[in-house]
Amino acid sequence: MDKSTYYITTPIFYPNDRLHIGHAYSATVTDTLARYKRLRGFDVRFLTGTDENAQKVQRKAQEAGKETLQFVDEIVASIQSLWRRLGISYDDYIRTTEPRHQEIVQKIFTKLQDQGDIYLGEYEGWYCTPDESYWTERQLVDGKCPDCGREVERVREKSYFFRMSRYADRLIAHYQEHPEFIVPESRKNEMLQNFLLPGLEDLCVSRAAAGWGIEVPGDPQRVIYVWLDALTNYITALGYLSGDSAREALMARYWPADVHMMAKEIVRFHAIYWPIILMALDLPLPKQVVGHGWLLMKDGKMSKSKGNVVDPNLLIDRYSADALRYFLLRDIAFGQDGVFTLESMMERLNYDLANDLGNLLHRTLSMVERFCGGQVPAPGPHTDVEERFSTLIVDAVTQVELALDRYDFSGALAAIWTIVRRGNQYIDEMAPWALNKAGQTERLGAVLYNTLDVMRIVGILLEPFMPHTPARIFAQLGLDVSVADRRSAELSWAAAREMGRLPSGQATQKVEPLFMRLDVEKEIAELEALLAGEVGKGEVGKGEAKSAPPAKSLEVAAAESPKAEPEGVTTLIGIEDFAKVELRVARVIEAQKIEKADKLLKLQLDLGYERRQVVSGIAKFYTPEELAGQLVILVANLKPVKLRGEASHGMILAASVGDQLRLATVAGDIELGAVVK
RNA sequence: GGCGGAGUAGCUCAGCUGGUUAGAGCAUACGGUUCAUACCCGUAGGGUCGGGGGUUCGAGUCCCUCCUCCGCUACCA
Helix, strand or coil, rough: CCCCCEEEEEEECCCCCCHHHHHHHHHHHHHHHHHHHCCCEEEEEEEEEECCHHHHHHHHHHHHHCCHHHHHHHHHHHHHHHHHHHHHCCEEEEEECCHHHHHHHHHHHHHHHHCCEEEEEEEEEEECCCCEECCCCHCEEEEEECCCCCCCCEEEEEEEEEEEHHHHHHHHHHHHCCCCCEEHHHHHHHHHHHHHHHCCEEECCCCCCCCCCCEECCEEEEEECHHHHHHHHHHCCCCCCCHHHHHHHHHHHHHCCCEEEHHHHHHHHHHHHHHHHHCCHHHHHHCEEEEEEHHHHCCCCCCHHHHHCCCHHHHHHCHHHHHHHHHHHHHHHCCEEEEECCCHHHHHHHHHHHHHHHHHHHHHHHHHHHHHCCECCCCCCCHHHHHHHHHHHHHHHHHHHHHHHHCCHHHHHHHHHHHHHHHHHHHHHCCHHHHCCCCHHHHHHHHHHHHHHHHHHHHHHCCCCCCCHHHHHHHHCCCCCCCCCHCCCCCCCHHCCCCCCCCCCCCCCCCCCCCCCCCHHHHHHHHHHHHHHHHHHHCCCCCCCCCCCCCCCCCHHHHHHCCCCCCCCCCCCCHHHHHHCCCEEEEEEEEEECCCCCCCEEEEEEECCCEEEEEECCCCCCCCCHHCCCCEECCCCCCCCECCCEEEEECCEEEEEEHHHHEEECCCCCCCCCCCC
């Protein structure tokens, strides 16, 4: 009989830096599902990996003075080590630099090109020459390279494009036929309203080659760009088109994927580009694309430039992988952003793990030692109390199952903890110490047996969430956890519903408490010191503040960046470069808001010798009324463009920092049209 | 501007397809217990469920509208 398969993936991570706790969260939730499905008897395939072909990776390597591949190897080793330590039970780890991936990506490219899905067109955008990197209009920061802050130039060159629009209708239909395709559902509307319904643009899938990346077949001048390369990992890892029958069998067995798990910012690529690529390849679509929220710090999104990145290794060293996993899974409402604070982590570890769970096992074992000679006593008949306990357990197990089906990890753990709490209550109500005094040894034994048995059940239920703790619990209950076929016996998932499956007579082991209680204040003080040290070690530079949120408040921003160095200091230019820019004094005759644009104002300017219209993005800072009559400085020889349908002949100067902006003007009266230099 | 999310006890959050006195944990106050990692158990106080309308026998839960915060997206020549 064939088992049902379950193919689950994490995104492939960028190896240009060490991973942080947000990545650990992605991996942990995926792993929890994989472990759960295995326990439930599924034939699980769990894939993770790294996205290594970006030019940014090559650049980082150069900065570090290393061969690119060697540089990447080192980072991949650190990622794999982290996953090992966190108990991430992946079945395969794909690196996009491996031949098994690169060769197939080329085959896919050729196939799509032959079908006419990929065509040679013209790319137009911004290029940072020293960085050899391309940017779209909106990636630019103040019109400069977001990475290095240097000038970028407008380029226009041949490039390959994927005809996305061809498949848009089919994708929309797929969304309708499969309402569960995108989780949470709210993202689906975003995809439709923002991208699909307005019309999909063709996706640029190549870049100029620079000695790193996957060459476009038959065109060594270019490499395959990002998404076509990255997304296809999910099938190249299954041997798609490999021509090797053993490997292609994986494809037949596991595709389509059951779940692609990821953080919310890349749902778009998985819910639009990826299905379309698959349609073009005539492959079935994944069953579900699941986007979880972000782990935020108290001061907003984690980013290196803020210096608030938490290294999961540090937390594992100090508290164990299970403790970290428990905290992440329990404290964060899946799908929503969660705030990481050391305080909340300490509280979870103390209250839930040390006090409730750890202490329950510990107090029980010490009574078994004291009253029963350290042997698991005989069960004894159930009374009403045990019947009710049994019902509570069956209900809780059902809740755990339902919660996991909807990715509610926190709810699942909360359900398990109702059992733990009931266990502590049970001991208090039964008062084994009183039974001992009264000489009711049989009942005493039965009560302790039941409590141990409950620990067996809790141990089983915790297996998806915590890879190490359950085995420690079982060992303390005197069970042989090395038995291979234990799944059919008292430790199977099904046995979590049944009280009384714990064997008796064997010796218990009283060892170290499962989780130590922490001195919260002391821990936080020490951790903060350690984290500060980590940040100090970090590299200088802006890192990947790719979508750093607009500074929440200036106070915060200021407090966080003591560096006095102004942003965007660039290379020196000659006077002849500056002379190209024609700056003139102008007076604002009138200004008006532009409909449907909240940053734009349309200004009529008087230059003395002529009048012209300029569109400026200052609506957030100036009202039309206060602008009228103002003297401003205009870049008068800028190529005209249209913005929101309005022609703009030039640009007015303003100084800005963070979310502050002030218009530049001249200090006193001067004739309109005067040249500024 | 478009789309989406959030706004529930002091704090962090649950409340699925509308149904008896709105829940949990933490915090606070009081009490119990001693087996245990000064743990555990119990009781209590505390919420006009962002504001305002509406549908309904009945709404935190559906509809409209407004406010605040957040995200995505277009627009800062």
